[in-house]
Amino acid sequence: MNTPITLTIAGSDSGGGAGIQADIKAISATGGYACSVITALTAQNTQGVSGVYPVAPDFVCQQLDAVFSDLEVRAVKIGMLADSEIISAVAHKLRQYKPSWVVLDPVMVATSGDLLLQTSAIDTLKRELLPLANIIAPNLPEAAQLLDLPEVTDQAGISAMLDACQTLLTQASPQVSSQSLLLKGGHLHQQPMSQDWLVTPAGIELLQAPRVLTRNTHGTGCTLSAAIASYLAQGMTVSQAVTKAKHYLTEALKCADKWQIGLGHGPVDHFFSLHN
Numbered sequence: 449m450n451t452p453i454t455l456t457i458a459g460s461d462s463g464g465g466a467g468i469q470a471d472i473k474a475i476s477a478t479g480g481y482a483c484s485v486i487t488a489l490t491a492q493n494t495q496g497v498s499g500v501y502p503v504a505p506d507f508v509c510q511q512l513d514a515v516f517s518d519l520e521v522r523a524v525k526i527g528m529l530a531d532s533e534i535i536s537a538v539a540h541k542l543r544q545y546k547p548s549w550v551v552l553d554p555v556m557v558a559t560s561g562d563l564l565l566q567t568s569a570i571d572t573l574k575r576e577l578l579p580l581a582n583i584i585a586p587n588l589p590e591a592a593q594l595l596d597l598p599e600v601t602d603q604a605g606i607s608a609m610l611d612a613c614q615t616l617l618t619q620a621s622p623q624v625s626s627q628s629l630l631l632k633g634g635h636l637h638q639q640p641m642s643q644d645w646l647v648t649p650a651g652i653e654l655l656q657a658p659r660v661l662t663r664n665t666h667g668t669g670c671t672l673s674a675a676i677a678s679y680l681a682q683g684m685t686v687s688q689a690v691t692k693a694k695h696y697l698t699e700a701l702k703c704a705d706k707w708q709i710g711l712g713h714g715p716v717d718h719f720f721s722l723h724n
Contacts, residue, residue: 452480452681453519455547456674457512457538458527458555459488459500465715466492466667471525471674473718478696480678483519485511487538488530494666494710502530505537512541522681523549525674526581530565532572539576543623549680550624552581553673554590570594578616579623583686585630585673603636606645613647628686630676634668642698646690653687655694660701664714671716672697 454475461467468484475482487508491499515521524547529535542550554573556565565573570593578584578594588609592599595612613629626648633643639659646653675693684692703720 450520452523452678452683453483453521454480454523454525454674454677454681455483455485455515455519455521456525456527456677457485457487457508457529458525458670459490459530460486461490461492461667463493463666463710463715465494465709465713466670467528470667470670470715470718471527474671474674474696475525475678477718477721478675478678478693480681482674482678483515483521485515487534488528490528493712494714495712500530502534505533508534508537509541512538512545516541516545516547521545521547523547523551523677525551525553525677526577527553527670527673528555528565529569529573529577532569535569535572535576539580542577542580549583549677550581551583551585551673551677551680552577553585553669554594555669556590556593581622582624582626582680583628583630583673583676583690585632585669585676587632587669588635591631601636603639606633610645610647610652613645614649614652617647617649626686630690632669632672634665644690644694646687655691657694657698660698660705662701662705664704664707664709664716665701666713666715668697668701668716671700671718 456471459467472482489501588600629647631645641656642659643656675696676689679689679692700716704717
């Protein structure tokens with residue numbers, strides 16, 4: 449049996465909690481082999497992002513060519529892309545190599561609140577990458593940006609956003625055989641349950657777990673989307689992969705609560721199964 453290989457295309461987090469570093473940990477911990485294409489370097493720690501240095505689009509393409517020409521990539525997870533030129537370069541290579549699965553985490557803002565995607569690049573993301581993704585996985589602020597809606601801050605606004613998500617899927621002209629959107633509800637901090645909604649043109653599936661109260665939440669979105677891609681590479685259905693990835697993240701959050709790493713939002717415990 450061939451090793452399930454997942455490619456992460458994202459920015460580097462020098463603090464090790466999010467981005468490429470979190471993705472490689474999550475893919476490895478969930479049973480896959482991780483390879484990577486770095487789109488940006490960040491000067492970052494648990495307290496915030498102090499600098500972003502985008503990688504030249506030509507070199508992003510060179511990395512993608514190197515990976516796809518040698519490795520049998522089954523799934524691709526896309527995270528931080530920084531600017532329009534990098535987005536266009538990644539979209540071009542995805543159309544060229546046509547991986548079986550693409551999970552798009554439209555990273556726009558870090559846990560600390562720092563901007564990770566130029567505002568001018570959002571239209572490029574919507575036009576060029578959304579149609580190539582099998583799963584689009586925004587959190588509530590990111591979904592509001594993609595849908596041109598006010599940000600949802602309570603349960604009352606979820607219904608309208610879910611309707612808009614279904615409309616987005618029907619209007620996205622996807623270039624893939626099936627497309628879903630995972631709306632991540634982690635920002636509804638007042639809710640006792642952590643709720644996510646898997647949206648397809650055919651319906652909506654609610655996934656929920658008890659909310660883990662911890663300060664160590666850095667890289668949760670990266671970790672979840674990387675785990676989804678990893679499970680898809682292993683042959684699971686979208687629903688199975690999303691459900692299993694949510695369970696993995698919940699356990700990683702629970703086990704990270706005892707950690708004291710940095711002065712801000714610490715990382716989750718990707719390898720909790722090794723020492724629990």
